[in-house]
Amino acid sequence: MASPRSQFIELIEQGAIPVEKIGDALKAAKITPDARAWRTFIDHLLLWLGGLALAFALMFFVAYNWNDIGRFAKFGAVEGLVVLAIVAYCRFAEHAVAGKVSLLVATICLGVLLALFGQTYQTGADPWQLFFTWAMLMLPWAIIGRFPAIWILWVALINTSIVLYYQTFRGIFGFMYDDETGMLWLLFIFNTLLLVAWEFLAAKAWQWLAERWAPRLLAIGSGVPLTWLVLHSIFTHGETSFLPGLAWVTWLAVMYFIYRRVTPDLFMLAGCCLSVITVSISFFGEHLLQRNSSGGFLFLSLLVIGMGAGSAFWLKTVHQELQS
Amino acid sequence: MSRQTEQMWAALLQAGLVQGASSATGKSESPWYVKVLLALSGWFAAFFLLGFIGMAFESVFRNSTASFILGGAMIGGAFAILRIPKNEFVEHLALAVSLAGQFLVVVALFKIAGHHGHIGWLLVVLLQAPLAVVMPNFVHRVFSAFIAAFSLNMFLGFQGWPNLVDGLIMLLAAWCWLNEFRYPQQMQRIRAIGYGLVLALIVLKGMALLGSQMTEWFFSGKQAELWIKPYIGEVLTGLVVLYVVWQLLERHGQGISGSISVPALVAALLVSTLSVEVTGLTAGLVIMLLGFSGANRVLLGLGIGALLIYISSYYYLLDVTLLVKSGTLLAAGVALLGMRWLLVTMLPKDREVDHV
Known part of the structure; x- marks a missing residue:
């Protein structure tokens, strides 16, 4: 959703507003805050800062006297x-x-x-x-x-408790994978299930779940462990399991389907692009740079540029589509 | 055209500022996370490009003249590419080539400077400042402005004047954001430089905070003695805050003698004094004020984030004991809440406020 500010900027760039009237236009379009808005802002600012200062003062005092x-x-x-x-x-x-x-x-x-x-x-x-x-x-x-x-x-x-658990013990899956992958799988499964539950409940049941930042954080918690697993399988030479790669491709397909077709969300799509770029670069980097070839570097450079540009183009297209 | 744009256009029509139908398409720039994705790809591509050049033409890195010439050519090439109407691929290619070229030129500059390391930093400023103005790419401008400001601080630091340039950077950034809409042709440029300077300010204040003892050690062993005490930086930024508050007051028709001008300036002065103790407080506040005055949520968010980091880092400052810090914060909290009480009693919410 375009913010009023970016819409205003677009109007200026098209020359729709005469230059000498821009100052007044800013006020009319409520971009420049009026006196009431300023008052509220300063009010809240002083309240927050004053409250934080007092809270921190108390904490510091307690910390100083802690041992006594x-x-x-x-x-x-x-x-x-x-x-x-x-x-x-x-x-x-x-x-x-x-x-x-x-x-x-x-x-x-x-x-x-x-x-x-x-x-x-x-x-x-x-x-x-x-x-x-x-x-x-x-x-x-x-x-x-x-x-x-x-x-x-x-x-x-x-x-956090999952991560710390695996730092202390070998997990249930210890006999199948080593520590890190077990932890990553658990994190991925947990966060993905929660993401699914959250989105489902937000759509069907509860309005208070509708804020987007929370599922986006969950998606990060889901995507990062999975990408890490795939990278791990790329860089570890003994691993021949295709499970991470398979899970990753499935995850990408599902994310695309849901966040492009069902409930569009540009952030999720951008995250998927980042994951794809990271995995591709790692894959080709691992296989091409072993022989110290300069051509490998050039290829990787062009690959990053190509994928970056491609992602940007696609995301911009989706963005414009969502706004019309 | 989206509903919001329609409403905005209607408001502008009603104020008699525009005519006819809006030609706006309601489309806008991509969100910040897309821009970050693009910036990251540009960096990685530049990194691999440098690897390629390094492996294929090893001699280039060893010879500073060759490095300088090749780097300069790459920057020039990137500039030429960016001037033609772009598609995404070409834009990224140019960004990567320019970044790699800049790296080569900077390496050459430092080699030329030789033992006078601080001259190298000055040369970097002289390279990046024009690039920030000239290069027709938003991300590039932000990056160049950031590096220019950072290098200026390093250069002055080696001369024995660290922390001095914070005030200058804040002043420039404040000018950019206060006059963002004044020159429509240069809007993109001013905004990009504004972001770069703000980011540099945040980082520099963070460095000053974390390394206040480090700064003295780092710079004092070099060329000149330390002419400047650390708090001079805060005094200068305090002056800039007063300037910003004054400008904002003027915009709302409140001259120096307006009814809220004096309290506002006094409050700003109080905060600046506090900032001498709690480094970076004014920087965070100024960024927030600038962000709010332009309805710029990114800037506002940056200001809030910076402010939180600085206040939390105050804990780790080793100059004074926790007890003294606690006392300072108590006084500050009381003063701030007192100011708020004054505000609430002097300007009750329900009173008609069209002039103030």
Whole structure:
């Protein structure tokens, strides 16, 4: 969706607005903010900055005195924060933003509480257990909260615990693949399932899922591990499994079908282009550069240019199609 | 034509600023992530091109004259290609060739400068500044403006004047963004240079923050003694903030004696003072102000991101203890919320505000 600003720029570039009237036109088209908009902006800015300054002041003070604060005081403080945040959430039931912020703060304080617990009582727990427990405990709040940011936090926590788990153990698939690929497969499957669920629910059921940044992040979480798996199979000489390549091609086909035909989203398509370029360059690079040929470099250079230009052309075409 | 464009055209018609039917097609530039994709492809292509040149013509890298001539030819060739009406492939090819050519020229320049490394940086500025203005490609201009600003800082740093140029860069960037629509023929150019300068400013402030001790060590061992204290940079940027606020006030018909001018300027002054402690605060704020005044969400986002990074990095500053920092932030928080309270009482939301 073109922003008012870019539309205005286009009008100027076509010469539709006389040069001497551009200043007035900016105001008429509401590109330049009027006094009311400025007032609101400065109001919010001062509020956020002042609030952040106070919050950071408190944190720095606590950090400075950390070693001198007693054990119970620390626990009491953090638990108090959690309770306060929940109370704030209940209080701000009508004000959407304040309520969301309060719930998010409560969730973060929950994590701080768990970390404090682990640090104080030296339970010997592994790092991944911290994140996993945190994710499980915050799940009810995410379900009640019903806004994308808190669910993305949950997804991030699960992803982190998966990564940390594989750093500690060999996983269930340890006998089939080595550590890294098992972790990548798990990440890919988890994030893809969530992406599918999210898009499906956003389309059929809940309006609050409609913000695009969240599924885009999930798509990144889905695409990056898969691309990495394919790169891994390219660069590892012992691997003869075609599974990553097959999964990758299937993923591309499905992404194309959904995000070109069903619910168009340029960001997803751009991400797919990036994945294709990366894999192609790696594939040809691996096979051509072994012999130290200068021609190989030239070919790769032209390949990147060609694929980059091709992607740009295609994406621009899709973009224009979406706008008309 | 999309509904939004229609509405905008209607508003302009009503204000008597345009006539007739709009010829706008409602299409616009591609989104930022597409531009990033293109920039990345250009870089990688340039990298592989250099690899090719390096392998095929090894002598070129060793001989600075040959490097200079070939690089110059490549840049010139790219310029020629970019001038003709473009398709995507040609545009990318030219970008890659130009980047590779620039690399060759820069290597040659530093070889020519020899032991006087700082002269090399000056030469880079002299190369990149004209390219930023002349090259007919948006991404290229952003890149050249960025490198020019960065190199200027390095050059002055080696002369013993680090952090000085931040104010200059901010001033230039502010001018670009405040006058973005004033010269319609040069709009693309001004905007690209504006983005490049803003990115350079963010990076330089970040460097100043992370390496305040490093800067002294890095530059003091070289040519001249350190003439400039680190906070001089912040004082200069503070002056630029005052300039920007003044310009914005003028635009809304508030001269120096307008009713909100004095509080606004005082507030700006307070923030600049705070920024001496919390490096980069003014930079982030100025970027946000410029972004908001032009309804430029990318700029606004950059400002917010930069501001958050600087405030978080304040934690790691080793000059003062956490207790002092805590006190500073407390005072700052109280002052900011106090200013907000003043704003709310002086200008209640419901009052008619057409002049202020």
